[in-house]
Amino acid sequence: MQVVRTGIVGMGIGRNNGRSIEANPRGEVTALCDILPERMKEFAAELASPVKMYEDYKEMCQDPDIDAVMVGTPNQWHVPIALEAIRNGKHVLVTKPLADSEETARVLVEEAEDAGVINMMSLSTRFSDPVMYLDGLCQEGFFGDLYYAHARALRRSRIPDWSLGFIEEGGGAFRDMGVHVLDACWSLLSKPKPVSVLGVAGAKFGPRGQGYWDFRQPEPDFYTRYASDDYGGGFIVFENGVGMQVESFWACHQGIVGETQIELFGTEAGAKLRPLTLYRTVNNAPQDITVDPPKKVEGFSEVADHFIACILDGVPCEAPLRDGLEVQRMMEALLRSAQIGKEVRLD
Ligand SMILES: NC(=O)c1ccc[n+]([C@@H]2O[C@H](COP(=O)([O-])OP(=O)(O)OC[C@H]3O[C@@H](n4cnc5c(N)ncnc54)[C@H](O)[C@@H]3O)[C@@H](O)[C@H]2O)c1
Secondary structure (H helix, E strand, C coil), X not given: CCCEEEEEECCCHHXXXXXXXXXXXXXXXXXXXXXXXXXXXXXXHHCCXXXXXXXXXXXXHCCCXXXXXEECCCXXXXXXXXXXXXXXXXXXXXXXXXXXXXXXXXXXXXXXXXXXXXXXXXXXXXXXXXXXXXXXXXXXXXXXXXXXXXXXXXXXXXXXXXXXHHCCCXXXXXXXXXXXXXXXXXXXXXXXXXXXXXXXXXCCCHHHCCCEHHHCCCCHHHHCCCCCCCEEEEEEEECCCCEEEEEEECECCCCCCCCEEEEEEECCEEEECCXXXXXXXXXXXXXXXXXXXXXXXXXXXXXXXXXXXXXXXXXCCCCEHHHHHHHHHHHHHHHHHHHHCCCEECC
């Protein structure tokens, strides 16, 4: 049986992706890479077979025994590592967000497409069970015309405090969490072309040493390096006249019921992601349907299975890096709009 031999870079979220690749009978984690050897050793101990370990991603990308590379490092490293992998003929699976800027994301997508390798975003929210369930209904036309949507990712006090990569330039709440709901909602709307974005963003908690993960108190030499947003929100208008309101908060003074929420507004029906509910009118009376999605797993196994099927079976990729680029364009436009205090046009 043909197997996709995969190298995983970054022992944070890379481990979730690695576990799902290993769980597929046609997937194998062959090598690990991290600048912290202890993190690699810890994960290697979990795996069924011995793996190679690299501290330098360039060396790992040259390994002829690897077919694909999963990039799970902080945002600022996604493009250099994925480019190195592509230049060595490897297929790539990249965690969200695609990059730390639109320019670098575009360079990566163009090279990946020219190289002809399978290039896919690892999107645990888009590939999660409830979102995939709603996607099935969208494809069937259950909602009629979808004309409006609201996507939100909200935390009370959860600025990541274990890596500077999250809070330095290129990180931030919107690129961390907003990107998930923006991507999932945009894909439910059938990926319309964005034309205009108006946003606000800022850092109201992080630079004051507040709002960190589960109310922990970081040292000043950590939080004084804060150079990103800890909230962002805005409005996106698409070419087909559809509108999307989107928000992301790492910290806020609000009661939080579930971290992510998506609401869809259609001419025939609407939906809410959590708890998964459908709304419509039957015989002039409201009908609300609560849905228990078939499985309650994170989307990493679907991501791994699809990535492997794209490589081995030639299945068309449903989440190419180009999707990541389009989402990055919207995200960066929102953050730029917040900076300049004006609408940003994307058409
Ligand atoms: N649900 C999801 O899809 C999801 C969830 C969390 C994080 N993420 C994404 O994953 C990325 C990493 O986040 P995390 O929470 O795993 O962070 P993390 O800090 O826990 O892990 C990142 C790892 O990358 C390693 N690393 C950093 N630079 C490196 C380099 N140049 N070469 C090799 N290794 C390097 C670090 O040592 C660390 O072990 C971010 O882009 C984040 O947006 C995705």
